[in-house]
Amino acid sequence: MARPVKMRRVEFFPDTSYFIPAGKPKCKVEEMNLKVEELEAMRLKDIEGLNQEECAEQMGVSRQTFQNIIDSARKKVAIALTEGFAISIGGGNYTSKHCSFTCRDCGHEYEAGYEQDKVRCPACGSEEIACNKRGAVCKKHCIDKKFRID
Known part of the structure; x- marks a missing residue:
């Protein structure tokens, strides 16, 4: 059995999540997918100027x-820029400091540490969980689009 993927802490969510080379129709451009945690890593290291240890600590x-x-x-950004690919930002294994969850069955409050914590309470295994920010899975800060309410 594979080891569970630990969630990466992310604080920044971009307003724009798709970039395409100028003058190329979207339907004729190959796409490179940049995960949300990959963007966060570049932001922390290249924009905030943190060292590797500080970045790792901030992302957990x-x-x-x-x-x-x-x-x-x-590597993905370099390939996209040199090959003329579009860049799509989304997906990955991440959580944010903005949301914690509460199990509706046992009352356990927690932050998602692993992939399965998004859908199942780590204390009792119940799938009746809610984001503490909104009482249901919230639109902006929760972990994955498939759990968002649109």
């Missing part, structure tokens, strides 16, 4: 995991 991962995330992000 090891330094090696942070290095793997940022290496992947930079």
Whole structure:
């Protein structure tokens, strides 16, 4: 059995999540998907100027995991820029500091630490969970689009 993926903490969510080279129709451009945590890694390191240890701590991962995330992000952006690909930002294994969850069955409050915590209470296993920010899974800060209310 594979080891569960630990969620990466993300604080920044872009307003624009799709970039396309000028003058190219969307239907004729290949797309590169940049995960939300990859964008966060680049933001922390390249814009905020934090060192690797600070970035890793802020995202709640090891330094090696942070290095793997940022290496992947930079490679994807470099390929997109040199090959003329569109860049789509979305998906990944992330959570934010904005939301914590409460199990409606046992009352356990927690932050999602692993992928399965998005849908199941780590204390009792119930799938009756709610985001504490809105009482139901919230639109902006919760972990994955498939759990959002539109």
